[in-house]
Amino acid sequence: MHEPDFESVARQLLASGIAPGHVRRTVDELRDHFQDLVDETESDGLTGNEARDRAARMLGEMDQFVARMGSHDELKSWAFKHPRLALVVYPLGCLALLPAVPIIAGVAHANEIARWGTSFLLAGLFTAGILLAMQLSIVLG
């Protein structure tokens, strides 16, 4: 073991009901803490994988960490605490948000939409120009 599997820790925390925001920050903090421990062990004279192994042992068993975190009910997500209510509220919320989705998508991808629209406008003008030139050549020719 050179480094704890932090992605697995995140999955286990989510599975135990911890709110996603806490999970993301906890894993970031654990990664940062692990790097500090690696720096510490390297300053003690260890190098490479040896330092990382020692740091991982110092950080402790991740299964125990997940269990400890899971024992804090206040860190659990709302949906985990009230699954039946969530099954009603989430679909209703999604339905209510449905009309706003195109607007949100438009704002989120405004640059792409602007480029796409400009390309279509230019292509339309170019085609109209060709058609106009052909028409004029017929009328005047």
Add this chain to the structure above:
Amino acid sequence: MAQSNPPFMSGVPELLLLRLLQQQEMYGYDLVRAIRRVTGEAISLGEGVIYPILHSLERNGSLKSKRKPVGGRTRVYYSLTRKGRDRLDQLQNDWRRIQGGITTALETPSNA
């Protein structure tokens, strides 16, 4: 009526964290080292033990956190809120009451 004793041993990390964060904002690794230092190595928390406690204290409003870029990394610094200061006062009073009670018990002759 006598006050019931809080689960004071399980509250020790919370008390120490609040006390340290009263003085300055700190991040996880820093806090674990500081606890060892200020207790003369008498109390040594596991490296990962403090994060559930920190998150829990933040959740109940005793702490607030902010991310700060330091040396190419982003650290999460914790600091005390007003509610945290009140909680610290309460825990300190509880601890002193219990410590006083135990000291009295230890100094009382066993056949008294």
